[in-house]
Amino acid sequence: MYRYDEIDQKLVDERVVQFRDQTKRFLAGKLSEDEFRALRLRNGLYIQRYAPMLRIAIPYGLLSTKQLRKLAQITDKYDRGYGHFSTRQNLQLNWPKLERVPDILAELATVQMHAIQTSGNSFRNITTDHFAGVAQDEIVDSFVWCEIIRQWSTFHPEFSYLPRKFKFAVNGAKSDRAAVAVHDIGLHAVKDAKGEVGFRVLVGGGLGRTPAIGFVIRDFLPWRHLLTYIEAILRVYNRYGRRDNIHKARIKILVKERGPEKFREEVDAEWAHLKDGAATLVPEEIARIEGRFTRPNYLRLPATDARFEAALATDRAFANWHKRNVHPHKKAGYAAVTLSLKKTGVPPGDVTVEQMEKIADLADRYSFGELRVSHEQNLIFADVQLSDLHLLWQDVRALGFATPNVGLLTNIICCPGGDFCSLANAKSIPVAEAIQQRFDDLDYLHDIGEIDVNISGCMNACGHHHVGHIGILGVDKSGEEWYQIEIGGNQGEIRPGRGASLGKVIGPSFARAEVPDVIEKLIECYLARRDSEAERFIDVVHRVGAEPFKESVYGNADQRAAHRRGQLASA
Amino acid sequence: MATLIKERRIVADSWHLLERGPKGELPEVPARGDVVVPLALWLERRDGLLSRAETGTLGVWLDANDGPEALAADVRSFPLIAVNFPKFGDGRGYSIARLLRERYGFKGELRAIGDVLHDHLFFMYQCGFDAFALREDQDPQEALSAFNTFSDGYQASVLRPVPLFRRRLVAGKS
Numbered sequence: 001m002y003r004y005d006e007i008d009q010k011l012v013d014e015r016v017v018q019f020r021d022q023t024k025r026f027l028a029g030k031l032s033e034d035e036f037r038a039l040r041l042r043n044g045l046y047i048q049r050y051a052p053m054l055r056i057a058i059p060y061g062l063l064s065t066k067q068l069r070k071l072a073q074i075t076d077k078y079d080r081g082y083g084h085f086s087t088r089q090n091l092q093l094n095w096p097k098l099e100r101v102p103d104i105l106a107e108l109a110t111v112q113m114h115a116i117q118t119s120g121n122s123f124r125n126i127t128t129d130h131f132a133g134v135a136q137d138e139i140v141d142s143f144v145w146c147e148i149i150r151q152w153s154t155f156h157p158e159f160s161y162l163p164r165k166f167k168f169a170v171n172g173a174k175s176d177r178a179a180v181a182v183h184d185i186g187l188h189a190v191k192d193a194k195g196e197v198g199f200r201v202l203v204g205g206g207l208g209r210t211p212a213i214g215f216v217i218r219d220f221l222p223w224r225h226l227l228t229y230i231e232a233i234l235r236v237y238n239r240y241g242r243r244d245n246i247h248k249a250r251i252k253i254l255v256k257e258r259g260p261e262k263f264r265e266e267v268d269a270e271w272a273h274l275k276d277g278a279a280t281l282v283p284e285e286i287a288r289i290e291g292r293f294t295r296p297n298y299l300r301l302p303a304t305d306a307r308f309e310a311a312l313a314t315d316r317a318f319a320n321w322h323k324r325n326v327h328p329h330k331k332a333g334y335a336a337v338t339l340s341l342k343k344t345g346v347p348p349g350d351v352t353v354e355q356m357e358k359i360a361d362l363a364d365r366y367s368f369g370e371l372r373v374s375h376e377q378n379l380i381f382a383d384v385q386l387s388d389l390h391l392l393w394q395d396v397r398a399l400g401f402a403t404p405n406v407g408l409l410t411n412i413i414c415c416p417g418g419d420f421c422s423l424a425n426a427k428s429i430p431v432a433e434a435i436q437q438r439f440d441d442l443d444y445l446h447d448i449g450e451i452d453v454n455i456s457g458c459m460n461a462c463g464h465h466h467v468g469h470i471g472i473l474g475v476d477k478s479g480e481e482w483y484q485i486e487i488g489g490n491q492g493e494i495r496p497g498r499g500a501s502l503g504k505v506i507g508p509s510f511a512r513a514e515v516p517d518v519i520e521k522l523i524e525c526y527l528a529r530r531d532s533e534a535e536r537f538i539d540v541v542h543r544v545g546a547e548p549f550k551e552s553v554y555g556n557a558d559q560r561a562a563h564r565r566g567q568l569a570s571a
Numbered sequence: 572m573a574t575l576i577k578e579r580r581i582v583a584d585s586w587h588l589l590e591r592g593p594k595g596e597l598p599e600v601p602a603r604g605d606v607v608v609p610l611a612l613w614l615e616r617r618d619g620l621l622s623r624a625e626t627g628t629l630g631v632w633l634d635a636n637d638g639p640e641a642l643a644a645d646v647r648s649f650p651l652i653a654v655n656f657p658k659f660g661d662g663r664g665y666s667i668a669r670l671l672r673e674r675y676g677f678k679g680e681l682r683a684i685g686d687v688l689h690d691h692l693f694f695m696y697q698c699g700f701d702a703f704a705l706r707e708d709q710d711p712q713e714a715l716s717a718f719n720t721f722s723d724g725y726q727a728s729v730l731r732p733v734p735l736f737r738r739r740l741v742a743g744k745s
Contacts, residue, residue, distance in 0.1 A: 007723050007735065014721050022690060030710070031690075038660050039690055121660065151725040151735070157697035158669055158728070161662025227734075238666050273674060278727045278734055285736045288743070 001064045001294045001370060002147045004112045011155065012109045015116060019043050020102035027099060042122050042160070044090075044115030045101055046422075053420070054093045054101060055118040056108060060128045060146040060170075061089030061373040065360040068371065070111040072356035078104055083356070085341060085349040087413060087464055088167075089127050089373045090118055094420055116154060121249075123153040123166045123234075129177040130374035134336050134382045136328050139189040140197055142172030144290050145226070148281070152227050159234045163241035164249035166234075167206070176492035179375065181205045181214045181500035182467055184251045185233065190220060198222045203233060203263075204255030207461035211502045212252040215260045217267065223286070227279040232271035236263070296368040296383045301333025304386070311390040318393055320442065321404040326389060333386055337367075339379040339401040340411065344436035346400070347429045348414040349377035358399055366392045376413055378406065407450045409523070410436045413464050417457030417474065418481070424457035426474025426481035431455055431515055438516035448523055451537040452491065467491040469538040470522060471503040472515065482509040485518055487549055488541045498538065506550050507560070518553055525552035574711040576692075577680070577702040579718050581711050584704070586651060588632065588684065604628070607653050610637045617645070624648045632684065635663040639670045646675040654700070656685040665698045672699035672729045692717040699729035 004012070019039075026036040040046075044055035056071070063071075071091055075083045078100055084092045096104060108114055118125055126149055129135065132142040149168065153159070159166075171178035172189045180186025186202040198220040205214025221229055233251075240258075242248045255263045312319050327336040339359065342348050351359070359379065363371045366388050367381035374380055379401070384392055396402045405411045412435065415421065417428030432455055439445055454468030458475075465471030471486035489503030510518055525548055526537045541549065554560050575584040586605045589598040589612070597612045600620070607630040613620060623629040630651030633639065642652070652671060654664040664683065671677040682702035683695050689709055696718055705711055727734040 005739075007739070010722055011724075018720050025689075025713075030713075035659065035688065035690070121662075154725055155694075155721060156726050157694040157724065158665045158726075159662070160694050161660050161665065161691075163662075235666055239663055243661060243663075278732060278737065282737075282740070284740050288736075288739065 001062060002059075002143070002289070003292050003294065005292070008151075009109075009112065012112070012114050012116070015043075015114060015155075016102060016105045016109050019105055023099065023102050038120060040101075041120030042117055043101070043105065044118035045098070046119065047098075051095045052098050052101070054096045054104065054115060055086070055088075056091045056093070056113065056115050057118045057125045058089050058091060058113075058373050059150050060126055060132070060143055061130055061375070062143060063371050063373065064111075065363045065369045065371070067111045067113055068356055068360045068363070070107065070113070072353045072360070074104055074107055075356065076353045082350055082352045084347070084416060085351065085373050085377050085379070087375050087377060087415070087462060088118075088125055089130075089375055090125055091373075092416070094416075119165070121162045121164050121166075122160060123156065123162070123168065126150055126153070126168045126170060127178060127183075127375055128170045129173055130372045130376075130378075130380045131177060131327060131336055131382065132172055132372075134329050134331070134334070135173045135175075135177075136330050137174035138172060138330060139174065139191060140172040141290075142170045142178070142189065143293065144286065145172065145187070145189070145199075145223075146170050147289050147293075148226070148285070149230070152230070152279075156234075159238055162234075162238055163243045164246065164251075166237075166251070171492075175494050175496075176500075177494060179464075179467065179491040179500065181492055182207055182211070182464075183214065185230065186214055187226075192220055196222060199226065201229065204252040204260070205500070206250055206252045207464055207466050208250070209247055209459045209461075210250070210252065211461070211466040212256070213500050213502065214252075215255065217260070217264050224281045225275060226281060228274040228277055229267075229271055231279060232267050232274055235270050236266050240266075294370075296370075298331050298334065298383070299385070301331075301385065301387075303332040305333065308386045308389055315390070317404075318390055320446070321393055321397075321402055322389065323446075324404040324406045324408060325402070329383070331383075335384050335386055335389060337381040337384050337389070337392065337396075338374070338406045339381065339396055339399075340403040340405055341378050341401065342405055342411050342436070343400050343403045344410065344440065345433060347416070347419075348412055348432055355399055355401075359401075362392065362395055362399075376406075376411065378411070404442065405445065407452075408445045409439050409448055409451050409453055409519075410445060411452075412436065413452070413454040413468065415456050415462035417455075417463075421457060421462075423460055424474060425459075425476035426457050426483065427512070428455045428457040428463060428472075428474055431472060431474075431483065431512060434512070434516050435519055438520060447533075448527070449533060449536055452489075453519070454489075464491065465489070466502045467500065468503060469536070469541070470519060475509055477509070481512055483512060483515050484509040485515075485522075485553075487522065487546060488538070490538050495536075498542070501542075504546060506546060507554050521552045522549055525549050573684075573687075573704040573707055574709070575682075575702060575704055576711060576714065579715065581715070586630065586682075588653070600629075606630070607632050607651060610634070610641060613645075614641060621645070621648060624650070630680075633667060635661050635667075637667075639667050639675060642671070643675050646671065646677045649677070649679050651680040651682060651702075652677060653682040653684045653704075656683060656687055656691075659686040659688050659691055661686075665694060668695070668698040668700050669729060689714040689717050693720040697724060697728040697730050 169183040187199040201218040202214030372380040418424040456463035456465040467489040486503030632653035
């Protein structure tokens with residue numbers, strides 16, 4: 001955990017005072033709805049379908065158990081007993097009262113937390129690889145860089161009223177587990193021939209209504225120049241990003257309208273003024289930030305553990321869980337563990353107060369009192385001893401978080417959808433549940449292998465449907481809920497050779513009840529065509545193209561044409 | 572009349588802001604008085620107006636989509652430059668202010684005009700504005716408290732040209 005110094009703490013405390021005053025003035029009628037809206041949103045406060053929604057920042061997804069217990073307390077005291085972990089690695093509460101929000105923020109500040117810039121047209125919570133600091137393929141510890149950028153972006157006086165929201169991701173390992181290509185800015189750490197750390201900088205990616213893969217504006221940005229270069233990008237965006245149309249205001253539109261080369265020239269021209277200025281980073285600052293992170297006090301352990309190996313050999317359920325939910329660690333004798341929040345029948349990402357408290361107890365016992373929230377809406381214990389895995393598994397299973405489905409079809413990313421969100425066109429949680437019910441056979445799930453199924457309840461794409469290998473989008477057709485299916489999306493280069501891509505719609509949309517059948521047909525089509533178990537669904541889609549999949553769902557081209565003619569005739 | 576806050580005090584305002592006419596035509600410049608003219612007018616009649624700027628009775632105002640680059644050569648001639656915020660959520664003026672101060676070295680009064688609200692003063696101040704023509708419905712006394720919202724900031728700004736991390740390092744060494 002990064003530990004605040006006095007100044008970090010003071011700024012967060014001052015934010016609470018500021019928001020308390022703003023809320024007071026709003027309730028006294030001194031601030032209009034519109035003006036207060038812009039202010040409350042940058043404190044994560046939405047007015048939702050049934051009640052306000054408060055989005056609490058979990059910077060780069062890292063949480064201490066002390067913080068989690070506080071979140072549990074807050075959820076219990078101000079909400080209805082459960083919270084929702086989001087794809088931005090935040091926690092959302094769906095029922096707080098507006099006038100109590102300043103009190104919630106004050107409580108958060110006591111554990112070095114806040115809701116700063118979790119919404120609004122601002123620089124949002126930075127996301128990263130949930131295996132930062134422990135991954136075997138680590139290049140840098142991305143938490144350190146996230147914290148540097150967090151500080152730079154917090155209350156930035158020039159960039160607090162951007163044309164639109166701004167999402168930033170940092171990946172510090174060889175595999176991209178942070179989906180850097182679908183962010184307004186994505187950084188991918190690299191080392192040059194001399195071993196110096198730098199970043200490949202991508203800009204203009206994003207999901208939402210106009211999905212786009214970011215373009216590489218710079219192959220290698222030496223780390224010292226990180227802040228001045230970001231400042232140059234943000235300044236070009238702040239000045240020239242469109243403000244006349246909310247749907248064209250993201251940086252990806254500016255990049256598209258200018259053209260990537262022209263955009264790069266403009267950024268470089270701006271950077272020429274800022275480069276080597278006061279914001280140029282120095283090694284002492286990197287060391288200072290690193291030094292403010294608590295580090296697990298690892299034991300020197302052998303690479304294997306006999307008890308663990310024995311349990312693996314004899315306990316099939318444990319072995320299944322291990323296969324999917326336990327991940328390699330850079331320290332010998334340790335592993336990282338995913339607690340799946342994707343149990344069938346529970347909205348993805350939802351956790352009750354009791355569960356939060358129990359998770360905190362487990363993290364204290366097994367993982368140095370820290371945990372992470374992944375953008376796939378699961379929780380991670382990053383530092384578990386191999387010898388503890390079997391015990392931990394039993395404890396986690398008792399809580400309902402041991403569903404061995406990480407990376408599998410039922411590990412669905414899903415937004416809150418029409419059950420909660422006022423933007424949604426359709427419900428998403430019941431769709432996730434119906435799919436999970438259809439694919440409840442674990443052997444079959446393992447046989448299907450790795451696949452991302454992502455569901456969004458509207459084109460704002462909070463469920464990241466564009467980068468699901470199968471993406472499902474809720475659409476509104478004259479007041480009815482329908483679902484469009486995409487295939488071929490990929491969040492990033494998790495496996496070498498398969499970079500980020502956007503899914504393409506396979507055809508006309510479906511009623512909710514039909515969705516599980518469609519998924520099943522797509523899966524059968526995949527299974528019939530794969531070379532081997534190593535070839536994933538997404539690989540087959542890219543190898544054979546979409547046509548066989550369309551055929552499996554809608555019939556062949558002739559049948560589809562006949563169907564369309566029939567529809568036209570009856571219309 | 573909008574209340575003017577300058578250097579964190581409520582002060583009287585002698586400046587008249589000249590705006591385009593209803594058909595977009597440029598305004599006439601009165602012979603006397605302190606006037607602030609639109610950028611387009613300045614660019615069209617620069618040579619005739621320069622001496623008036625230099626004697627301290629003519630300023631210029633930029634709209635959010637105007638570029639401060641247009642004033643680069645003349646910036647030191649003006650006693651006052653104003654930047655318009657057409658809507659409080661429009662953040663372009665913050666960049667314009669920093670550029671005028673940091674890149675072009677403007678030392679005169681930098682005034683925020685338009686949709687200038689209590690809750691935006693702090694960041695405007697950090698970006699180099701020192702005068703604020705508050706929107707009419709704002710409570711000027713309450714608004715004065717906005718300058719104390721935060722006791723520090725992480726970034727380099729006009730008000731604090733050295734970013735916090737460098738100041739922390741110096742403090743850490745001493």
